[in-house]
Amino acid sequence: MLSLRxxxxxxxxxxxxxxxxxxxxxxxxxxYVFGWKAPYSLLSVPVVLGTIGGIGLLVGPLGLLWLKxxxxxxxxxxxxxxxxxxxxxLVFLTSFTGLALLALRETAGMGTLLAVHLGVVLGFFLxxxxxxFVQAVxxxxxxxxxxxxxxxxxxx
Numbered sequence: 001m002l003s004l005r006x007x008x009x010x011x012x013x014x015x016x017x018x019x020x021x022x023x024x025x026x027x028x029x030x031x032y033v034f035g036w037k038a039p040y041s042l043l044s045v046p047v048v049l050g051t052i053g054g055i056g057l058l059v060g061p062l063g064l065l066w067l068k069x070x071x072x073x074x075x076x077x078x079x080x081x082x083x084x085x086x087x088x089x090l091v092f093l094t095s096f097t098g099l100a101l102l103a104l105r106e107t108a109g110m111g112t113l114l115a116v117h118l119g120v121v122l123g124f125f126l127x128x129x130x131x132x133f134v135q136a137v138x139x140x141x142x143x144x145x146x147x148x149x150x151x152x153x154x155x156x
Contacts, residue, residue, distance in 0.1 A: 039105060051102065057095035061088040080132075087131045090124040 009018035040047050065088050068081070097117035104110055128134065 042102075047102065051099065054095045054099045054102075057091055058099070061092040061095075064088055083131045087127065087133060090120065090127060093120045094124050 009020075011018065011022055014021075036044065036046075065085060068076075068084065068088075094117075097113065097120050101110065101113055101117055104113055
């Protein structure tokens with residue numbers, strides 16, 4: 001926390017008046033809120049919760065892929081299978097490489113694995129607009145439109 005104090009009345013941001021607001025928001029953005037220093041211990045709250053979530057993101061996509069493989073092909077749209085499976089594999093790989101980073105975080109291979117993990121994450125985000133996940137954006141837009149329509153007075 002000492003590194004962001006600056007030794008004065010704060011920085012002149014967002015206007016000319018000195019303020020500590022920027023320092024406070026920096027503290028909230030990084031790990032300073034609880035005084036925890038990265039890398040976090042294996043039994044820390046962020047690591048334990050992240051590990052539990054990561055395991056869920058391994059089991060969930062594998063289960064969905066298994067169900068998709070067992071599904072009656074006559075009830076499925078065959079052109080959608082590749083994008084669905086690709087998305088599920090990207091979710092799985094994102095979690096797998098993230099958990100591998102945790103397991104190998106103090107080894108010489110961490111740098112390479114980090115590059116692989118970030119590449120998988122980039123691929124995940126680049127493909128989001130082209131799969132079923134984009135329907136979440138459309139659903140939010142539909143809910144906003146419905147709320148706006150309800151708030152307008154009805155013509156008589």
